Amino acid sequence: MLTIIAVLMSINLLTAQNHYTFKLSDKVTRQKITFKNRYGITLSGDLYLPKNRGNEKLSALAVGGPFGAVKQQSSGLYANIMAERGFAVIAFDPSYTGESGGEPRNVASSDINTEDFSAAIDYLGLQTFVDRNKIGIIGICGFGGMALNAAAVDKRVKAIATTSMYDMSRVMSKGYNDSMTLGQRTKMLEQISQQRWEDAEKGAPADGPRNLPEKLQGDEPQFIVDYFNYYRSPRGFHPNSVNSNGAWPVTNPLSFMNMPLLSYIKEISPRPILLIAGANAHSRYFSEDIYKIAAEPKELFIIPNAVHVDLYDKIDVIPFGKLELFFKQNLK
Structure with missing residues (x-):
């Protein structure tokens, strides 16, 4: 019986590893890779390369995000298309998620995810x-903030682009549109602090509520409906994705509430920043506010009629031509 269970688990794992929410380009190769971050966590990635690349060294990109997603979703799609356009590209699972290492599972960290x-x-x-000398990064959604944070500290990054960018430390510590009061923040931190006693007693962190419900009730905000229509439908579902199939621990917000990202955003200069957001995205204000405080060179590119999740996978909406031109002009 144990042998049968082990075989079934292996089959399920293999199925998850080989399921992608997009089709691999016939102009691109993809291979699984692993590498360690400076905390000793082994990360799982996919390396995408153009088939007809010749002998010349390639410009390269690292792609991460969205927050709660895995490399078989949006980041892999971006990597696939940017490799078509001549770049060597890694899409990776962040620490503690997907096929990457780290225990406990499904934990996020402003520091460790920047390091990824x-x-x-x-x-x-x-x-x-x-x-x-020609390496850039793309951050999608919550990993847009991580990517900007990485670019500020890691001077090897020569150019940085974000799409549907979220500042996760801002939204967790202040709420959407900075609507959280000091009293609400204090109450939330008190609850999380008390949860640590329970976690310590049990020896494992307790999960919070499921990131997305099994079905919609009909009274959700539109952006939740948009998330559901991506993560919980065949369009974007992946069993390894926290947003598709799981929950963050109750204590997950702690580091984001106390260690703000993007404190040194101006130190990305003189390296260029491209911030891409949908005109109708609930998250648009994150990109607009970063644009205001970042130093030149910088560009804010707003896509008419697009919502946040459109930039996850809608190839006719995501401005890949813009991304290609941006990196080819700046990775030199």
């Missing part, structure tokens, strides 16, 4: 087919 980008850059810079 730098670890991907470590890997890229060691490849003989990559020009290590």
Whole structure:
């Protein structure tokens, strides 16, 4: 019986690893890779390369996000298309999620997830087919904030683009549109602090509510409906994705509420920033506010009629031509 269960678990794991929410381009190769970050966590990634790349060293990109997603979803789609356009690209599972290592599972950290980008850059810079002086990063959704944070501290990043960017520390500590009062923040932190006693007693963190419900009740905000229509439908579902199939621990917000991202955003300059957001995205204000405080060179690119989740997978909406031009002009 145990042998049968073990075989079934192996089959399920293999199925998850091989399920992608997009089709691999016939102009691109994809191979599984692993690399370690400086905390010793082994990250799982996919390396996408153009088939007809010749002998010239390639410019390279590391792609991460959205927050709660895995590399078989949006980041892999971006990597696939950017590799079509001539780049060597890694899409990776962040620490503690997907096929990457780290215990306990499904934990996020403003520091460690920033480091994950730098670890991907470590890997890229060691490849003989990559020009290590021509490496950029793309951050989607919550990993847009992590990507900007990584670029501020890691001077090897030569150009940075974000799509549907979230500042996770801002939204967790202040609520959407900064609507959380000091009293609400204090109450939330008191509850999380008390939860730590329970977690310590049990020896494992308790999960919070499921990120997305099994079905909609009909009274959800539109952006929740949009998330549901991506993560909980065949369009974007993946069994390894926290947003598709799981929950964050109750204590997950702690580091984000106390260690703000983007404190040194101006130190990305003189390297260029491209911030892409949908005109109708509930998250648009994050990109607009970062644009206001970042130093030049910078560009804010607003896509008419697009919502937040459109930039996850809608190829006719995501401005891949803009991304290609941005990186080809700036990775040199």
